[in-house]
Amino acid sequence: xxxxxxxxxxxxxxxxxxxxxxxxxxxxxxxxxxxxxxxxxxxxxxxxxxxxxxxxxxxxxxxxxxxxxxxxxxxxxxxxxxxxxxxxxxxxxxxxxxxxxxxxxxxxxxxxxxxxxxxxxxxxxxxxxxxxxxxxxxxxxxxxxxxxxxxx
Amino acid sequence: xxxxxxxxxxxxxxxxxxxxxxxxxxxxxxxxxxxxxxxxxxxxxxxxxxxxxxxxxxxxxxxxxxxxxxxxxxxxxxxxxxxxxxxxxxxxxxxxxxxxxxxxxxxxxxxxxxxxxxxxxxxxxxxxxxxxxxxxxxxxxxxxxxxxxxxx
DNA sequence: TAAGATTGATACATCAATCTTT
DNA sequence: AAAGATTGATGTATCAATCTTA
Numbered sequence: 001x002x003x004x005x006x007x008x009x010x011x012x013x014x015x016x017x018x019x020x021x022x023x024x025x026x027x028x029x030x031x032x033x034x035x036x037x038x039x040x041x042x043x044x045x046x047x048x049x050x051x052x053x054x055x056x057x058x059x060x061x062x063x064x065x066x067x068x069x070x071x072x073x074x075x076x077x078x079x080x081x082x083x084x085x086x087x088x089x090x091x092x093x094x095x096x097x098x099x100x101x102x103x104x105x106x107x108x109x110x111x112x113x114x115x116x117x118x119x120x121x122x123x124x125x126x127x128x129x130x131x132x133x134x135x136x137x138x139x140x141x142x143x144x145x146x147x148x149x150x151x152x
Numbered sequence: 153x154x155x156x157x158x159x160x161x162x163x164x165x166x167x168x169x170x171x172x173x174x175x176x177x178x179x180x181x182x183x184x185x186x187x188x189x190x191x192x193x194x195x196x197x198x199x200x201x202x203x204x205x206x207x208x209x210x211x212x213x214x215x216x217x218x219x220x221x222x223x224x225x226x227x228x229x230x231x232x233x234x235x236x237x238x239x240x241x242x243x244x245x246x247x248x249x250x251x252x253x254x255x256x257x258x259x260x261x262x263x264x265x266x267x268x269x270x271x272x273x274x275x276x277x278x279x280x281x282x283x284x285x286x287x288x289x290x291x292x293x294x295x296x297x298x299x300x301x302x303x304x
Numbered sequence: 305t306a307a308g309a310t311t312g313a314t315a316c317a318t319c320a321a322t323c324t325t326t
Numbered sequence: 327a328a329a330g331a332t333t334g335a336t337g338t339a340t341c342a343a344t345c346t347t348a
Binding site: 059070073074097098 | 309
């Protein structure tokens with residue numbers, strides 16, 4: 001499957017993708033920090049834990065869910081633990097493993113921050129697209145994510 | 153314009169956007185480092201300088217073009233200068249200003265790296281979308297980038 | 305020997321001063 | 327006083343060991 005060099009038009013779409021991501025995430029991160037003293041990375045961890053069964057995930061599972069490196073996650077969880085948002089728990093079946101568990105304080109922080117954050121997502125991103133375009137975008141992104149292309 | 157909380161479907165598109173960005177840029181960055189010892193951030197600087205008139209830009213212009221912070225850029229240009237890819241030049245009209253100029257070595261590095269990188273973009277991103285979808289994606293991203301939403 | 309997680313060294317980003325020129 | 331850029335302090339990410347258990 002020889003994929004050649006893309007045309008200028010295709011590259012322009014790729015660049016727009018990069019720029020849109022940078023602008024929107026920068027704005028959302030700044031908003032979260034200002035209003036709730038919560039970096040977007042923390043918010044992302046809180047979301048993934050809140051959706052996991054029992055509000056907890058193995059460190060490695062969380063690392064891949066959250067799009068951060070294994071070693072980066074150790075420190076990130078350190079910080080969040082010292083703020084009381086998560087707690088580490090040993091794993092019963094496998095003494096090597098650790099869980100990160102959402103604390104009530106962490107869940108509360110997520111609940112406080114989520115409404116404004118989601119309104120921000122709507123204002124800056126989804127709200128700019130009519131339903132039809134949004135569905136098309138979803139389909140396109142699904143193609144990018146599907147098959148091949150595993151996590152490194 | 154009261155933008156409310158987005159539906160679950162809309163949020164799913166937003167998350168797919170985040171995940172697609174993370175996966176594709178991670179893979180492209182790793183490829184560039186392996187094959188040309190060139191981080192994606194450096195590549196981005198090289199591209200912007202190569203497209204600027206005279207192959208040079210004021211630091212502040214480059215900073216906003218390249219989606220990095222002003223202060224982050226100073227150090228980034230330090231590193232790239234010590235590798236010989238760019239050179240600083242004082243600004244004639246305004247003694248406060250500095251230009252970053254692409255050197256021949258920087259231009260050569262970009263020329264070497266670009267073909268494989270662009271093939272990677274096509275393989276991981278644009279090549280997964282038929283023309284019609286790609287154009288739709290481009291239009292959607294344009295809407296996200298247009299109006300409002302300036303750089304912070 | 306490999307998997308899960310942490311640690312140490314290092315690179316990079318970010319924010320608030322700072323310094324110079326306008 | 328404000329703009330352009332750099333510096334210093336600090337926070338965060340990344341990579342290669344390391345340690346423990348499977």
